[in-house]
Amino acid sequence: MVQCLAPDGSVVREDLLPEPEIRLDLYRQMRRARHFDERGWVLYRQGRLGVFPPFGGMEASQVGTAAALTKDDWLFPTYRDTGAALTLGLPIARTLAYWRTSPHGWHMPADLKVLPFYIPIATQYPQAVGAALAERRQGTRNVAMAFIGDGGSSEGDFHEALNFAGALNAPCVFILQNNGWAISVPTRTQTRATDLSRRADGYGIPGVRVDGNDALATYHVTREAVDRARNGGGPTLIETVTYRVKPHTVADDPSRYRSEADTAGWDAKDPVTRLRTHLLNAGLMTEASEAALLAEIAAEFEAALAEADSYPEPTPAEILDHVFAEPTPQLKKQRAEILAEHAQDQKEQA
Amino acid sequence: MTATATPPTGTKNMTMVAAINDALDIALAADDTVHIFGEDVGVMGGVFRATDGLQAKHGEGRVFDTPLAEAAIVGMGIGMGLAGLKPIAEIQFAGFLYPALDQILSHLGRYRHRTRSRYHLPMVIRAPYGGGVHTPEQHADSPEAILAHTPGVKVVIPSTPADAKGLLLSAINDPDPVFFFEAIKLYRSVKEDVPVGDYRVPIGKARIVTQGDDVTVICYGGMVEVAQKAAAAAQAAGIGVEVIDLRTLVPMDTDTIITSVAKTGRAIIVTEAPRTAGFHSEIAAVIAEEAIEHLRAPIVRVTGYDAPYPPFTAVEDVYRPNPLRVAKAIRQVMDY
Ligand SMILES: Cc1ncc(C[n+]2csc(CCOP(=O)(O)OP(=O)(O)O)c2C)c(N)n1
Numbered sequence: 121m122v123q124c125l126a127p128d129g130s131v132v133r134e135d136l137l138p139e140p141e142i143r144l145d146l147y148r149q150m151r152r153a154r155h156f157d158e159r160g161w162v163l164y165r166q167g168r169l170g171v172f173p174p175f176g177g178m179e180a181s182q183v184g185t186a187a188a189l190t191k192d193d194w195l196f197p198t199y200r201d202t203g204a205a206l207t208l209g210l211p212i213a214r215t216l217a218y219w220r221t222s223p224h225g226w227h228m229p230a231d232l233k234v235l236p237f238y239i240p241i242a243t244q245y246p247q248a249v250g251a252a253l254a255e256r257r258q259g260t261r262n263v264a265m266a267f268i269g270d271g272g273s274s275e276g277d278f279h280e281a282l283n284f285a286g287a288l289n290a291p292c293v294f295i296l297q298n299n300g301w302a303i304s305v306p307t308r309t310q311t312r313a314t315d316l317s318r319r320a321d322g323y324g325i326p327g328v329r330v331d332g333n334d335a336l337a338t339y340h341v342t343r344e345a346v347d348r349a350r351n352g353g354g355p356t357l358i359e360t361v362t363y364r365v366k367p368h369t370v371a372d373d374p375s376r377y378r379s380e381a382d383t384a385g386w387d388a389k390d391p392v393t394r395l396r397t398h399l400l401n402a403g404l405m406t407e408a409s410e411a412a413l414l415a416e417i418a419a420e421f422e423a424a425l426a427e428a429d430s431y432p433e434p435t436p437a438e439i440l441d442h443v444f445a446e447p448t449p450q451l452k453k454q455r456a457e458i459l460a461e462h463a464q465d466q467k468e469q470a
Numbered sequence: 471m472t473a474t475a476t477p478p479t480g481t482k483n484m485t486m487v488a489a490i491n492d493a494l495d496i497a498l499a500a501d502d503t504v505h506i507f508g509e510d511v512g513v514m515g516g517v518f519r520a521t522d523g524l525q526a527k528h529g530e531g532r533v534f535d536t537p538l539a540e541a542a543i544v545g546m547g548i549g550m551g552l553a554g555l556k557p558i559a560e561i562q563f564a565g566f567l568y569p570a571l572d573q574i575l576s577h578l579g580r581y582r583h584r585t586r587s588r589y590h591l592p593m594v595i596r597a598p599y600g601g602g603v604h605t606p607e608q609h610a611d612s613p614e615a616i617l618a619h620t621p622g623v624k625v626v627i628p629s630t631p632a633d634a635k636g637l638l639l640s641a642i643n644d645p646d647p648v649f650f651f652e653a654i655k656l657y658r659s660v661k662e663d664v665p666v667g668d669y670r671v672p673i674g675k676a677r678i679v680t681q682g683d684d685v686t687v688i689c690y691g692g693m694v695e696v697a698q699k700a701a702a703a704a705q706a707a708g709i710g711v712e713v714i715d716l717r718t719l720v721p722m723d724t725d726t727i728i729t730s731v732a733k734t735g736r737a738i739i740v741t742e743a744p745r746t747a748g749f750h751s752e753i754a755a756v757i758a759e760e761a762i763e764h765l766r767a768p769i770v771r772v773t774g775y776d777a778p779y780p781p782f783t784a785v786e787d788v789y790r791p792n793p794l795r796v797a798k799a800i801r802q803v804m805d806y
Binding site for chain 2: 223239241242243272306309434439458
């Protein structure tokens with residue numbers, strides 16, 4: 121398993137250390153992601169965010185990988201991958217809107233090729249292969265990155281996608297976040313395989329297993345995979361070994377299926393603390409510069425929250441928008457029905 | 471919880487999800503070929519707790535978690551059924567049935583036919599469906615028409631705790647594959663007295679929920695309580711509404727529908743599925759074919775819309791028919 125920093129923050133592979141600016145940027149992105157996750161819980165309890173899947177503890181797995189992309193690359197995130205989407209540049213306000221069940225969370229910025237969080241498991245994998253191939257056919261060097269969980273890697277789509285990507289030499293980077301659980305099902309119930317990166321062998325593509333709580337290691341192996349894909353070397357499967365310390369969603373009760381002891385050891389492997397210790401030890405960050413960073417991140421989040429608060433709620437007829445470029449006669453009739461209904465409701469309320 | 475397959479003795483007040491759990495428990499106890507499997511059904515007892523406690527009671531061999539793969543869940547179930555077991559699979563949400571459609575359309579529905587009854591599949595697939603509880607994208611789909619359009623599979627959708635238990639036990643004991651859709655909205659919102667023990671409700675027989683002479687409202691699953699509320703309001707205004715809970719889409723109880731429409735002369739069909747090409751269209755076609763001479767007003771459909779089910783909390787209720795929309799349809803056919 122590739123590792124650059126030990127859980128205590130000491131350097132175990134000097135040769136894998138990225139440049140200082142990159143290390144600092146990874147820390148900043150992990151902090152932004154964690155801030156979102158922590159504030160998300162509070163907002164949920166206050167009724168200001170809907171049910172969302174937390175990812176706290178998995179920041180290195182999401183940030184270190186997504187940070188290896190540029191804005192011209194594709195990102196196919198699952199519901200768990202808010203941290204990856206934020207890293208590539210998805211605005212916080214849009215992300216909040218998505219988890220608030222607002223259609224404003226479905227408007228993706230024009231300068232980003234990030235898809236809305238995928239809810240059905242594994243379906244995004246073959247799509248990433250298609251996007252990657254399309255880029256290559258159009259002569260670009262852009263790549264596609266897709267995320268999946270250990271549970272998702274049991275679906276047929278996962279295997280078909282890996283096979284296609286290998287056979288067609290698609291510039292794809294597949295991130296398999298092995299966080300130990302698929303809701304209540306532990307990875308050992310999911311599969312008898314113990315090293316999921318080796319699934320790549322069956323499809324003739326490189327597979328890499330990396331410490332998913334080590335942002336420098338995830339960044340390093342992903343950068344290599346992205347570069348290989350850009351240079352025509354084809355796809356890579358990267359298994360990030362991490363842990364879902366939080367419940368499956370903010371509404372889940374993990375005590376039904378796992379013990380506190382299962383999770384406790386993982387706090388000592390916390391990815392944010394690990395990089396923090398390294399940066400302080402290496403003199404790249406001081407407590408004072410960190411405090412300034414955290415203040416900046418908190419302010420950015422509150423401004424985004426205010427923006428999300430300013431998005432209007434959808435109107436009833438909006439549920440029929442964006443079904444076809446040109447609404448069918450049926451949809452036009454249905455829209456008229458909704459408008460009439462709504463007008464009547466408002467009259468009755470008045 | 472009832473442990474043995476004894477004939478009904480008394481009743482117990484329970485929710486629909488408890489009634490389903492009770493039926494599964496009885497089936498497991500009565501027949502050791504019964505096996506329950508799916509995502510999170512074992513240790514956790516299902517995301518809605520429909521299988522709560524069953525693994526602890528009947529063992530990991532009989533109630534087990536599978537890897538996350540719907541095609542394999544159904545495909546494996548088909549193989550188990552071929553080889554003499556009674557598989558009961560849970561698809562976590564009906565909106566996640568789609569990866570398994572190849573197994574269902576290519577195989578589940580046609581095994582009996584393509585082996586001239588040498589093999590048959592006594593499989594039950596349970597799937598929570600429908601909206602009204604503010605779930606994320608794709609968790610509120612109502613794909614029953616896809617299954618109803620697949621020859622060789624039965625489709626059952628209960629609307630009360632007692633029916634859920636009785637129909638599920640009938641489904642498990644049916645020699646052919648049965649899709650059993652459970653309205654998420656109803657899992658815990660209603661409680662009623664449910665017969666204790668091995669209680670059965672026959673597949674293919676509709677239930678007349680309220681009697682009335684003026685309008686027939688045909689519905690099933692999550693829409694029954696919606697129609698009932700509209701019927702109560704209409705009743706107060708002197709309009710007699712006959713609400714028919716179909717219970718089973720395949721086979722459909724055409725007789726009950728036609729008899730009622732012949733009496734009332736007016737038909738409204740209520741469903742939360744999209745409008746175009748839904749099962750409601752089939753019901754309308756049957757009424758047009760067999761009872762058109764009795765109709766005093768055009769058939770009216772109250773449905774979802776031709777858009778994906780919206781996960782936008784603020785406007786979700788626009789999509790899913792509510793009692794007011796049904797009441798309006800009742801006025802419309804009365805005023806025609
Ligand atoms: C096709 C499909 N089946 C079932 C579900 C319900 N479901 C949502 S999350 C989940 C577990 C996913 O586990 P994993 O892939 O390991 O990802 P994680 O949630 O751990 O990030 C399941 C079964 C779904 N969303 N899509």
